[in-house]
């Protein structure tokens with residue numbers, strides 16, 4: 001048996017997620033530009049100072065940014081800073097914090113999650129009210145925060161109004177609002193709004209700001225928007241192992257993304273490619289989109305033979321089983337997805 005015979009065939013990962021993409025050339029260039037001279041560590045450098053100004057312009061004068069290494073870390077830091085020791089966070093049952101972070105919020109942050117089943121990944125004021133029954137009951141973890149994901153794990157988007165309604169219900173009972181914005185750029189690009197409109201202006205208190213899925217190499221951040229509801233973030237960041245010593249390199253990536261319109265350009269490109277792909281697949285007999293393509297993921301419901309043909313060539317996730325019994329695939333695009341790649345996948349599906 002030869003070595004190649006023993007190795008599994010590698011599937012094309014181009015549509016598996018948006019974090020399969022490389023790094024935006026602008027960000028690589030920004031990294032090499034800051035790779036000169038010495039700079040003070042732990043955020044005391046001039047690049048981080050510049051980033052702080054950009055974040056205040058984007059999220060309001062009281063906003064503070066804490067650059068971190070990854071999205072799970074951002075969520076763990078943000079939720080700890082929002083909640084007292086006895087607090088719990090209401091989330092969608094489909095939320096990344098609930099399913100895909102190895103229980104890091106619980107294990108490392110000591111944050112209990114209160115998952116709610118949702119139709120399209122989105123929480124509403126009804127979910128908030130349903131959990132409030134536990135407030136003041138000493139035997140229950142206290143629901144003292146809500147965590148939303150924008151855009152959601154189901155590729156849906158909260159409008160600014162929907163976030164504001166959840167925030168209003170939340171704040172009315174003294175709870176705080178966290179928003180997991182690993183893909184907030186895709187959401188803002190889809191809505192045609194600013195990042196501030198779906199965060200600070202809608203009542204979000206603390207944000208996990210995503211960079212990596214949208215062209216950064218490894219850069220996310222916690223943004224404290226309302227310091228009246230969030231405490232001790234810098235200490236929590238340190239003991240949660242999310243404080244970079246050579247922070248200028250994380251900050252430089254975020255500065256390039258959010259100090260220019262790169263965040264919107266990359267996100268728009270990824271969204272447009274997913275819309276194109278979804279529309280082309282939907283023209284194939286037997287294929288329907290299980291929901292509209294709102295951001296950079298499309299969820300086609302496909303006959304099994306088409307699903308098999310796609311999955312024989314590509315690494316894509318079977319997300320669900322439709323009422324018809326057919327699989328629903330999640331196919332994701334990034335800022336790097338080309339028209340040729342889309343055409344190839346559509347051809348594979350059409351030939352099945």
Ligand SMILES: Cc1ncc(COP(=O)(O)O)c(C=O)c1O
Pocket residue numbers: 069070071072073096097149153180182183212
């Ligand atoms: C919605 C959401 N939040 C957070 C994360 C966590 O990011 P990381 O893998 O960098 O920890 C992801 C990653 O897939 C995500 O999709």
